Amino acid sequence: xxxxxxxxxxxxxxxxxxxxxxxxxxxxxxxxxxxxxxxxxxxxxxxxxxxxxxxxxxxxxxxxxxxxxxxxxxxxxxxxxxxxxxxxxxxxxxxxxxxxxxxxxxxxxxxxxxxxxxxxxxxxxxxxxxxxxxxxxxxxxxxxxxxxxxxxxxxxxxxxxxxxxxxxxxxxxxxxxxxxxxxxxxxxxxxxxxxxxxxxxxxxxxxxxxxxxxxxxxxxxxxxxxxxxxxxxxxxxxxxxxxxxxxxxxxxxxxxxxxxxxxxxxxxxxxxxxxxxxxxxxxxxxxxxxxxxxxxxxxxxxxxxxxxxxxxxxxxxxxxxxxxxxxxxxxxxxxxxxxxxxxxxxxxxxxxxxxxxxxxxxxxxxxxxxxxxxxxxxxxxxxxxxxxxxxxxxxxxxxxxxxxxxxxxxxxxxxxxxxxxxxxxxxxxxxxxxxxxxxxxxxxxxxxxxxxxxxxxxxxxxxxxxxxxxxxxxxxxxxxxxxxxxxxxxxxxxxxxxxxxxxxxxxxxxxxxxxxxxxxxxxxxxxxxxxxxxxxxxxxxxxxxxxxxxxxxxxxxxxxxxxxxxxxxxxxxxxxxxxxxxxxxxxxxxxxxxxxx
Amino acid sequence: xxxxxxxxxxxxxxxxxxxxxxxxxxxxxxxxxxxxxxxxxxxxxxxxxxxxxxxxxxxxxxxxxxxxxxxxxxxxxxxxxxxxxxxxxxxxxxxxxxxxxxxxxxxxxxxxxxxxxxxxxxxxxxxxxxxxxxxxxxxxxxxxxxxxxxxxxxxxxxxxxxxxxxxxxxxxxxxxxxxxxxxxxxxxxxxxxxxxxxxxxxxxxxxxxxxxxxxxxxxxxxxxxxxxxxxxxxxxxxxxxxxxxxxxxxxxxxxxxxxxxxxxxxxxxxxxxxxxxxxxxxxxxxxxxx
Numbered sequence: 001x002x003x004x005x006x007x008x009x010x011x012x013x014x015x016x017x018x019x020x021x022x023x024x025x026x027x028x029x030x031x032x033x034x035x036x037x038x039x040x041x042x043x044x045x046x047x048x049x050x051x052x053x054x055x056x057x058x059x060x061x062x063x064x065x066x067x068x069x070x071x072x073x074x075x076x077x078x079x080x081x082x083x084x085x086x087x088x089x090x091x092x093x094x095x096x097x098x099x100x101x102x103x104x105x106x107x108x109x110x111x112x113x114x115x116x117x118x119x120x121x122x123x124x125x126x127x128x129x130x131x132x133x134x135x136x137x138x139x140x141x142x143x144x145x146x147x148x149x150x151x152x153x154x155x156x157x158x159x160x161x162x163x164x165x166x167x168x169x170x171x172x173x174x175x176x177x178x179x180x181x182x183x184x185x186x187x188x189x190x191x192x193x194x195x196x197x198x199x200x201x202x203x204x205x206x207x208x209x210x211x212x213x214x215x216x217x218x219x220x221x222x223x224x225x226x227x228x229x230x231x232x233x234x235x236x237x238x239x240x241x242x243x244x245x246x247x248x249x250x251x252x253x254x255x256x257x258x259x260x261x262x263x264x265x266x267x268x269x270x271x272x273x274x275x276x277x278x279x280x281x282x283x284x285x286x287x288x289x290x291x292x293x294x295x296x297x298x299x300x301x302x303x304x305x306x307x308x309x310x311x312x313x314x315x316x317x318x319x320x321x322x323x324x325x326x327x328x329x330x331x332x333x334x335x336x337x338x339x340x341x342x343x344x345x346x347x348x349x350x351x352x353x354x355x356x357x358x359x360x361x362x363x364x365x366x367x368x369x370x371x372x373x374x375x376x377x378x379x380x381x382x383x384x385x386x387x388x389x390x391x392x393x394x395x396x397x398x399x400x401x402x403x404x405x406x407x408x409x410x411x412x413x414x415x416x417x418x419x420x421x422x423x424x425x426x427x428x429x430x431x432x433x434x435x436x437x438x439x440x441x442x443x444x445x446x447x448x449x450x451x452x453x454x455x456x457x458x459x460x461x462x463x464x465x466x467x468x469x470x471x472x473x474x475x476x477x478x479x480x481x482x483x484x485x486x487x488x489x490x491x492x493x494x495x496x497x498x499x500x501x502x503x504x505x506x507x508x509x510x511x512x513x514x515x516x517x518x519x520x521x522x523x524x525x526x527x528x529x530x531x532x533x534x535x536x537x538x539x540x541x542x543x544x545x546x547x548x549x550x551x552x553x554x555x556x557x558x559x560x561x562x563x564x565x566x567x568x569x570x571x572x573x574x575x576x577x578x579x580x581x582x583x584x585x586x587x588x589x590x591x592x593x594x595x596x597x
Numbered sequence: 598x599x600x601x602x603x604x605x606x607x608x609x610x611x612x613x614x615x616x617x618x619x620x621x622x623x624x625x626x627x628x629x630x631x632x633x634x635x636x637x638x639x640x641x642x643x644x645x646x647x648x649x650x651x652x653x654x655x656x657x658x659x660x661x662x663x664x665x666x667x668x669x670x671x672x673x674x675x676x677x678x679x680x681x682x683x684x685x686x687x688x689x690x691x692x693x694x695x696x697x698x699x700x701x702x703x704x705x706x707x708x709x710x711x712x713x714x715x716x717x718x719x720x721x722x723x724x725x726x727x728x729x730x731x732x733x734x735x736x737x738x739x740x741x742x743x744x745x746x747x748x749x750x751x752x753x754x755x756x757x758x759x760x761x762x763x764x765x766x767x768x769x770x771x772x773x774x775x776x777x778x779x780x781x782x783x784x785x786x787x788x789x790x791x792x793x794x795x796x797x798x799x800x801x802x803x804x805x806x807x808x809x810x811x812x813x814x815x816x817x818x819x820x821x822x823x824x825x826x827x828x829x830x831x832x833x834x835x836x837x838x839x840x841x842x843x844x845x846x847x848x849x850x851x852x853x854x855x856x857x858x859x860x861x862x863x864x865x866x867x868x869x870x871x872x873x874x875x876x877x878x879x880x881x882x883x884x885x886x887x
Contacts, residue, residue: 333782362784374775379797388793389783435779442783 005074006178006209007058008034012071014050014057014233016064027053027066029233035179035226040202040210042220042241044256045230046457051213054230055181058211059098060088076178094124097172099201101184103164107156113167114140114152117174124175136174143170143200162193162546166200173204180204183213190320191484191528192543192562198223215457218260221245229253259458260487279310281344282446282478283332283365288341290324290331299551300339301327303502306577309446314472314479316493316510318486318525322550324502325482329448332480333365334358346445363393366439370451372431376423382409382434383419389442408437411474412467429460433467440475447472448480453488465492486525490514498522501550501558504577508584516594518586521559523594557589565593621873627866635683644673646680646833655849666851668841674855677833682859684834688749689814695753696814697807700760705795707761708768709787719765722758730755730817731824738826748827752814763806764799771798801878808871812864819860835860 014028027050035041045051057068060080073080075095083091092098100106107113117136118129125132133152140148143166156164165185172180182201186194201210202223212224220227220241227245228238229252237250248254290302302324309315319325330336332343334350343350345361353361366389369375376385386405395401409418412433423431432452439447452468453461469492472479483489489496490510497507498521506519517523524543543562548554554561560570569589577587586592634641643662649671656667665674707718734751741747771777771794780790815835821827822836830837835856842852 335778335782359784362782367779367782369775369779371775375779377774377776377794377798380793388780388785392780392783392785392789438779 004037005034006037008074010072013069014053015069016066027233031235033228035209038205040205040224042224042227043213044217046215049230050233051230055183055213059092093120094175095178097177097180099168099172099182099185102188103168109156112153139170139174160546161189165197177208179209181211192524193546195528217256259462281308282311283309284344286342289339290327291339301502301550305504311478314493316489316496317482318489319499323499325499326450329482363442364444365446366444368435368439368449368452371455372435375435378423381420386438393442395442412437428456432464446478450482501553505587512582512584518591519588520563520565618873618876620869624866624869624873638679642676642679644676646676658851665855668852669845681833685818688818691749692752692814693811696757697760700757701764704761704764707765722761725758734821734826743829752817767799767802768795771795805871805875808867812867815863
């Protein structure tokens with residue numbers, strides 16, 4: 001072992017005993033790799049691949065009855081598996097620290113964030129409280145928290161998601177660790193913020209090594225020197241980042257790479273998008289406002305949005321969390337009552353529709369929810385779930401409904417015996433298929449899919465996206481896709497609308513908008529989603545900071561505080577959505593200036 | 598031989614899986630004993646529970662053919678205990694059902710409506726929870742007198758807010774689930790959502806609350822009877838037996854011990870069932886909801 005190796009995992013296996021049967025469940029199987037000083041290593045695998053268990057065994061935190069059964073974990077040459085609990089206690093948060101996925105869940109909500117830092121410093125660096133406070137403030141300022149001395153006394157909920165993750169990183173880095181383990185550190189964050197946190201983590205590797213665990217290969221692309229790919233507890237392939245990403249040897253690695261949606265290449269489009277040349281509008285939204293009341297104050301979650309969805313077309317609505325994209329969709333279905341504006345579906349004004357007409361609309365528009373774990377009643381069989389809308393709309397006799405359900409199960413490529421089983425027996429991807437079958441049963445004209453794949457593993461995402469497009473063709477559906485994942489939207493949609501803080505900032509043909517964005521916000525979203533060739537150009541346009549609260553949107557152009565191109569004019573007056581020569585609507589005082597960068 | 602051992606083990610494992618937990622299994626077994634005592638009361642009683650032999654007063658346990666001794670009037674305690682079980686169990690059971698029905702309806706309504714009706718219902722529940730139930734019981738008994746129905750209805754009326762609270766909170770949470778939103782998005786009627794998604798969703802919680810509530814009612818019946826506000830004089834319910842024993846604690850301690858043991862046995866039984874059901878619901882919940 002060379003002297004600059006920080007961590008060496010040597011033939012490690014982790015087992016969980018299974019009840020009553022003799023065979024233990026091996027979640028990590030004979031895994032070996034090493035991290036050098038200052039290196040950033042990416043550990044990539046789908047859910048269930050054992051990557052998190054591996055990380056937890058380095059920390060000596062394998063839960064329940066699980067335990068490392070063989071192998072060694074060497075930190076600076078010392079075997080952690082033989083360390084006592086007291087020794088491990090000293091190592092955790094000292095020599096090795098961890099950054100978890102969900103920064104809100106990993107902070108104690110009743111303690112100021114500063115107290116965590118201070119306690120950790122006092123414990124590991126053996127210093128007084130005043131000194132610990134100084135060091136904590138320095139660390140917070142190093143990770144980019146403004147006014148660290150005042151903010152130390154704030155509670156976790158008073159920070160935004162990105163800031164919380166920065167504080168988490170500060171907590172991990174404050175005791176000059178030898179190794180930081182980051183377990184899906186950016187998965188819960190918006191794209192523009194994700195890239196900022198990755199940059200921050202990368203900047204730490206001057207002093208320590210980093211183990212980045214993720215399911216998303218594209219996250220490792222820009223930042224890791226070495227990548228280890230895991231599947232079902234075993235290492236499939238490992239090597240330098242360039243090698244793995246550009247010429248993977250193993251088919252599984254290739255599948256993972258192919259699953260990441262890209263710009264260019266084959267798009268999953270329906271060929272006959274607008275058959276008769278002249279597009280026929282199916283759903284029209286004009287000047288839509290949706291208002292909510294929170295702590296006595298009313299605010300507009302959706303502000304003056306106009307959209308048109310044509311027959312057989314796929315429209316994407318793109319935006320970060322809190323941008324109001326789901327609210328627009330819910331208002332379209334009249335699940336929320338708009339404060340102002342008009343929504344017309346197939347010539348019919350939905351605001352004036354009576355209960356009877358609204359029921360018919362709710363047959364013709366179907367909604368697919370983001371989380372297939374929450375949108376299926378766990379107590380219902382799959383057959384009953386799929387039949388529910390048909391029963392609601394009295395679509396045929398019991399026999400006909402049963403035949404239809406069996407047919408739909410086949411259409412979404414589920415096993416035929418699924419009909420009598422319960423949602424708990426199915427994986428996330430299969431559940432989303434069930435949700436799709438349920439939506440199709442009543443013969444809708446329009447399918448609204450709210451983040452249809454974002455809660456699924458990457459390889460499954462692509463399969464569901466393909467299924468969605470093939471079903472669209474078969475049932476001649478119009479499709480509205482709400483997503484934050486730009487490459488996916490690029491692959492699936494004909495036209496796209498980009499939403500920021502409740503307003504549309506850019507709208508037009510997907511090919512045009514995502515290939516040559518006119519609005520700086522679109523450009524910053526694109527730069528955050530890591531298309532390798534784009535990165536250099538767009539780095540200048542990266543959005544700084546995080547979206548403002550929709551409760552109090554900034555005056556003038558809502559994006560100006562984060563915009564690289566903003567001038568005094570942007571802060572003073574709000575730009576109007578105007579159509580350019582390409583037919584793209586842009587709401588910016590300097591449309592096209594993005595190209596100049 | 599080993600094959601046989603395996604099949605026996607397999608049989609046990611199946612039973613265990615069916616009932617999910619040891620507590621539940623034990624609770625059901627103990628409850629079966631209570632049921633047998635109630636059903637075969639006539640066969641098991643050795644003496645007339647209401648007729649005593651004054652020469653035989655305060656016989657100790659096991660003396661003179663009296664399994665659990667006799668009381669101040671020479672009545673056989675074992676026979677009296679058997680006579681009272683039916684009374685105590687059915688009063689507590691019916692009270693639980695009354696509380697369950699009122700509480701569930703109020704909770705469901707409060708969760709479904711909005712505005713002042715919800716506020717009003719919640720205020721009523723809060724008030725009822727805060728109001729000392731003993732005072733209500735005293736008023737009701739003062740007006741209608743002691744007896745099975747006054748006692749049962751009193752217990753039901755003072756304890757329904759517990760159900761209302763649980764049902765209200767759980768229904769609110771169920772109505773926020775995505776599958777309910779999905780149902781609404783299909784255009785399903787409110788009644789269909791209620792029957793199809795909400796009520797089945799309440800079932801696991803309600804089963805557990807029912808079991809624990811039953812135990813509470815058993816204790817409450819005894820307490821009210823002991824205070825002279827429950828079962829009519831002369832009926833040997835557990836509470837009345839306790840009350841009668843009070844004056845003879847020093848001479849005949851078994852008069853106190855026997856009904857206490859009965860109450861403890863029944864409450865432990867029902868609590869075991871409740872614990873078992875809740876751990877079962879948790880296990881199922883883990884399997885289903887994750």
